[in-house]
Amino acid sequence: MxxxxxxxxxxxxxxxxxxxxxxxxxxxPDAVLSAVTDHLMLEARTGGYEAADAKAAELDDVYNLVATLIGADKQEIALLESATAAWCHAFYSLELKPGDRVLTCQAEYAANYVAFLHRASRDGIVIDVVPDDDAGALDVEALEKMMDDRVALIAITWIPTNGGLVNPAVAVGEVARRYKVPYLLDACQAVGQMPVNVRELQCDFLSATGRKFLRGPRGTGFLYVRESVLLNTEPAMLDHFAAPWVSSDQYQLRSDARRFENWESSCALRLGLGVAVSYALSVGxxxxxxxxxxxxxxxxxxxxxxxxxxxxxxxxxxxxxxxxxxxxxxxxxxxxxxxxxxxxxxxxxxxxxxxxxxxxxxxxxxxxxxxxxxxxxxxxxxxxxxxxxxxx
Ligand SMILES: Cc1ncc(COP(=O)(O)O)c(C=O)c1O
Missing domain, CATH: 3.90.1150.10 (Aspartate Aminotransferase, domain 1)
Structure with a gap:
């Protein structure tokens, strides 16, 4: 209660x-706002790098909190500035060749669909939309019938931006696993309004925002990448945080999902996100x-x-x-x-x-x-x- x-x-x-x-x-919640403003004050008083050092443990714990929220492990979480940034990092990391089919849903979010169109024109991928069932949710039987060797990705929106629909994300995950096809789930509207468990969903990638039902600050989001997928997934762009420059002609890709992050980020907003996640977990x-x-x-x-x-x-x-x-x-x-x-x-x-x-x-x-x-x-x-x- x-x-x-x-x-x-x-x-x-x-x-x-x-x-x-x-x-x-x-x-x-006020505690989220305080976490953000207190850290900005600390930065103003002591310096940005010094403030980050002082809060290193709390900043690190944000990964644990987000992982707990979605039933993942800490090393599977990247903190990013929005759900779209998270989703795009995942999508553009996938090697897709001409003729590869991406299966998506009728209620897919605009940003994701524009990226599909971009790669259709740039890389020759084929976008196939799974029809809805009579009630208007993604039809899992129809999805199953569409599966073939050319399906290289299933990418759907769980809860759309424009209404109360809840797509059958778990059933889609079962199909993806059976056919061994990567599964990218837009959980932007789901996270914070209901329990989310990536193991149950069987997704390979999951993107979400902080500012919606999670009650975090604007300008926050995160990406989950399944650990086994991480090993074979190279981000579309790298910096010296994602891949430390270990010798003059070499970098070494990080082993965790933070390979999708850059060196610079807002510590204040991340701390706010952490408090928002704690708050949601404590309410249940x-x-x-x-x-x-x-x-x-x-x-x-x-x-x-x-x-x-x-x-x-x-x-x-x-x-x-x-x-x-x-x-x-x-x-x-x-x-x-x-x-x-x-x-x-x-x-x-x-x-x-x-x-x-x-x-x-x-x-x-x-x-x-x-x-x-x-x-x-x-x-x-x-x-x-x-x-x-x-x-x-
Ligand atoms: C279903 C869905 N996906 C993705 C997004 C994008 O989230 P963000 O604005 O954090 O990138 C939204 C935002 O409304 C959304 O409703």
Missing amino acids: IDIETVRRDTAGLQHRAHLLACGSAVM LENIQQRAWGLAGTLRQLLESKAGATILDAGSEHCAIVSFAIGGRDPVATVAKLRQQGINIGVSNPDSTRLDSESRELPVVLRAAPHYYNTEAELDQLVAGLIKLEKV
């Missing part, structure tokens, strides 16, 4: 606004999922029954992201007006998930994502706010 009052007391950002946009950027990922998904379910009912909204979430299982439309309402103006009322929600544009948006003919959709720290009263506030708005 989550002690909601304590959790809310721990977060100054929740005192004055109804923040219902954890899928965009959630509100940091099962507890978080139960409450956040429960609140989202309540919100869907309220939106439909009271605000005349159409819920647009695909799939039969729905997570904490609620996508919806209200006839005649301009979504962007709606978000702006709600913001003036102290209520934060967002939109998702069709070009963030173009395949899904085109096949379902989605407009710009409204997007709300309650987290475990929200209350039923805030859901009512959102619904009342929507009802109050005249046509905008």
